[in-house]
Amino acid sequence: MKRLGVFRSGRTTEVIDEMTCSDVQRLLARDVTLEGAKEAQAHVQSCTQCQAFRDRMLALDALLAQWQCPEAPDWLPAKISARLAALETGRPTQVPRWGLVLERVLVPLVVASGLILGALLGSHLNRLLQPASVETAGIAESESSLVVDPLTGSFTEAVENVAFATAGGNR
Amino acid sequence: MQEKTPQDQPQGRLLEQVDTAAQSEEDSELMARAASGDRLAYDRLIRRYYRKVYATSYRLLGSAEDAEDATQEIFLKVYKAARSFDPNLRFSTWLYRISLNHCLNVLRWRRRRRWLSLNALLRPQESEADGDEYASLFRAQVPQPDDLLEREERAGAVRKAIESLPEKQRIAIILHRYEGMSYKEIAEVMGTSVASVESRLHRAKEALAEKLADLLEIDLQVDRETSGRNRENRRKD
Ligand SMILES: [Zn+2]
Numbered sequence: 001m002k003r004l005g006v007f008r009s010g011r012t013t014e015v016i017d018e019m020t021c022s023d024v025q026r027l028l029a030r031d032v033t034l035e036g037a038k039e040a041q042a043h044v045q046s047c048t049q050c051q052a053f054r055d056r057m058l059a060l061d062a063l064l065a066q067w068q069c070p071e072a073p074d075w076l077p078a079k080i081s082a083r084l085a086a087l088e089t090g091r092p093t094q095v096p097r098w099g100l101v102l103e104r105v106l107v108p109l110v111v112a113s114g115l116i117l118g119a120l121l122g123s124h125l126n127r128l129l130q131p132a133s134v135e136t137a138g139i140a141e142s143e144s145s146l147v148v149d150p151l152t153g154s155f156t157e158a159v160e161n162v163a164f165a166t167a168g169g170n171r
Numbered sequence: 172m173q174e175k176t177p178q179d180q181p182q183g184r185l186l187e188q189v190d191t192a193a194q195s196e197e198d199s200e201l202m203a204r205a206a207s208g209d210r211l212a213y214d215r216l217i218r219r220y221y222r223k224v225y226a227t228s229y230r231l232l233g234s235a236e237d238a239e240d241a242t243q244e245i246f247l248k249v250y251k252a253a254r255s256f257d258p259n260l261r262f263s264t265w266l267y268r269i270s271l272n273h274c275l276n277v278l279r280w281r282r283r284r285r286w287l288s289l290n291a292l293l294r295p296q297e298s299e300a301d302g303d304e305y306a307s308l309f310r311a312q313v314p315q316p317d318d319l320l321e322r323e324e325r326a327g328a329v330r331k332a333i334e335s336l337p338e339k340q341r342i343a344i345i346l347h348r349y350e351g352m353s354y355k356e357i358a359e360v361m362g363t364s365v366a367s368v369e370s371r372l373h374r375a376k377e378a379l380a381e382k383l384a385d386l387l388e389i390d391l392q393v394d395r396e397t398s399g400r401n402r403e404n405r406r407k408d
Binding site for chain 1: 329
């Protein structure tokens, strides 16, 4: 704002800073009513350029008002509360990454080795508790090796063992 | 939000002066209680602010459905982050920051998805369909009163013009013109100075006046004709 001169209003003499068009238009862009900005109002009254700018700003404001927002639905707060409640009470505990590793790899491994150990132990106990004839002992050994012991070899080998043991018994 | 000076007031609209210092204090207190697990306290905050969050989300995201989703997500985020709330900050400022971040992330994600979408590459006309072309085509087939149609078209033009502004100008104009925030509040929410908010708003209005020049010219012409007729009538009287 450029200080230009001294104005006389009523009995008091006051210094008025003359405003440039760009000063006034900056104020108009901020508040088109220019409320409380008397100097700017006076400028607009005598400046067609700023009047045109003001009219454009007024028209723009009226135009912007035509983009209306729908009412927020009434059910929203209840929905948010319900989601929060679900989050706090029924939330499935989040499994961390290492948890997934445990779940997918270690658990099946433990179950499988448990089964193998259990079967080995079972077959061992079976032999201890049933001291049967050579034939049946042979069959039992062969059969148990067929079913559970992963170290005894393939299925055919086991069948051959059964056949051999039975043959031996018959002899 | 705090009280506004007359120059801070958005034009053509009287604001509800609900955001007093007392309310701000009460908000902080409610938030502190929410942080220690008091859901009722948080429910009060939700009821107090969900309309504002919804409105801002709607203006930024452009659809009621997206605004509904965003409002829910924002309040869930705020609750999860309750312990990190700084009581020196106004709750509303913090809430708006989280809201803006969320909506901007949604917009970025949407842009990325659109960019990556093979469909958009192969059929650009159809991908525009979720925008205005298809909507106006559809509307054109459904008989509607002229003024309603015109109002919708004008609202659509305003929305498009605002959407096409640079991000920071767009946020500034939405928070000021539609959410009734003062320059100072916008500066706090956007983490910038009052001067830069002022300059963003000024540039936004200039850009909007340019983008909407055709519609503005029609309105100004109507105004001129109306005031001309009024002058004529007064002269005759
Ligand atoms: Zn001027």
